[in-house]
Amino acid sequence: MANHALAPLALLETALRARKLDRTLTTTLPARPSAEAAAATGIARLDEVLRGGLPRGQLSEIVGARSSGRSAVLLQLVAAATRRGEIAALVDTFDQFDVASAAAADVDLTRLLWIRGIGSPPDRAVERALKALNLVLQAGGFGVVTIDLADVPASALRAMPFTTWLRVQRTVEGSDTACVIVGPQPLGRSAGGLTLMLDGRPEYSRPQGSGLRPQTEARGLGPGACLSGVDLAVRVVSPRRQLDDEIRVRADVR
């Protein structure tokens, strides 16, 4: 009886499939974007979940509180881009980029355009940084373009026109550039981009036999303690997909 009832349904599905009417706008999207369509972050587990990395031609975000590992993920993204032979740009709003950390993260510094902002006053610094971001995006040719707004005061963020990120999204659309904002909270809210929400927990350890390590006993820790790394918890927010799992990554101190 059941088979008898399903037969017309199967017939209907076959007819729709033959006329290519069995698809919706969502299902016609490619199931898995190619590696060229995404800028890999260089973190294997994260790239696996992101299906290759952060989408090119879109505005993505790395968001979190202080010491949540935003800069670690950002440097990893830039390092992966320069390893692929691409060039990257960093708009450093408050001039807080640490060159030694970038070198330790294996960033090819010759392929990085570092634009150093002037920190004060914050409103003017953000305005100049956004101008610089637009210039870099309009010039084109960059694999990854990032703007660091991590330490921008909340008042300055609120003062930004709501069309700012829409314009940035329009500029980057259709290009091979993955544009990334680093901030304390979601700002861009792009429909095609991704948001990486980070949370970090510092880890201290006591290396054995290291004569150069601390001389005194630290608070709650024994002698020889040092900051060994940060345990990162990454949650991916995508307007197109539901990703509930948290990804655990460890960042080491080098």
Place this chain on the structure above:
Amino acid sequence: MFGALYLVDGSADALLEVAREVTPRFEICGRGDLALDLAGLTRLLGHPHALARELRRSAAARGLHVAIAMAGTCTAARLLARHAGRVVTAAAAPIVVAPGAEAAVVAPLPLALVADIEEPSTLAPSNALPHDRTVAPSHDLLSTFRRWGLQTLGDLAALPADAVATRLGTDGLRWHRLAEGRDLRPLRPAVAEERFEQALDLEWPIEGLEPLSFVLSRLLEPLAAHLERRGRGAAVLHLRLHLVTRAVHERSLELPAPMRDARTLRTLLLLDLESHPAPAAIDRVVVAVDPTPARVLQFSLLQRPLPSPEQLSTLTARLTAVMGEGRCGSPMVADSWRPGAFEMKPFSPTPNLQAPTSTSRTPTVALRRFRQPVSARVRTNEGTPVHVAIDRRGLDGGCVERCAGPWRTSGDWWKNDPPVGGGVVGVGSCRAWDRDEWDVTLGDGATYRIHRDRATGAWFVEGIYD
């Protein structure tokens, strides 16, 4: 028909003028040694003898003592002119050889002449007098030929060419052909030095960048076309603005790569003038470039193309206009132990010749560094920080949850400057530092790097681990 001028006495520059009066196609074979292409000049100046007389008259008018020879090949003309310049008296008439008779005419000449025209390096240095030049008697082949008993060019030309080539290789064959008065290569005419410059006198003085933009376009477009015709690019761009105050406002832009795109050059000049404007109205504009061979680009099918130097130059100039001088470029790790030391260099990425790698790596903890350390008030218990209060809005202090340290670092103490609290980090700083560093995690979960200056006992926040 070719001619050769060999300077015996006088100025080599004046000899160039003599050659230019007759033909624009001449090769400078050495100082005071010119080879002239005289093809087609007989219709203009008459018989070759008349041409030779004209050359002689022109040289004499400049006070030059020159040996002149004309022949069907450049080699024969040069050999004869050299021989005449050394051996024959100054009053000797120009030598004119009918085409086809070159081998016979050069046959009695000494073999050493070939060594002289074969090796330009045997010529005397440019500041030496022409009569100081000597034949190269120590040439290996010349010694060999002398051992064989050969004295003149005719002796060598009489030998079978294949036998000479078998024994002496291609060098021997070259000498054999030269001894016959044959040319080994076409004449390479000297190209006159060109000036790449455009100027415009304005009827009315102009002020501001917008009207100047149109003037620059008008000047740069023919300049770019001229550069393109000559296969050249601009290495340095000079702009001279003559002002109504009779002053001259000059700007020079050193370009990172040879370029000749008029729009790019105009944009670069305008961006430079935005930050260095002319102090008065302009009544004359002069644009000049230092030319250099143009770039030859080979793109790859397999690699992502980099932006062109024109694009990068324009981008860098625009960014500099927004952010300030020296605030964009590629960072470099400085060869120093100073915390936070770095250097900047112009951003000029090169194509990646190695295969791109996409290996995943473990992330590294990064420091967000305060270029000027932020002062802090730290409460300690037996030398260990227990509470941090940071003197900057937006940075929350608090109780220390966990900490590690201290790491003692010092440097530049051998210099005379006394240690200064906080120790300015970054470019150009050369003050001594001596401090104890701590990593502290506060109650809000943020981990800071703080340090205590050992000279003053003051505490500073150096950065945030992120």
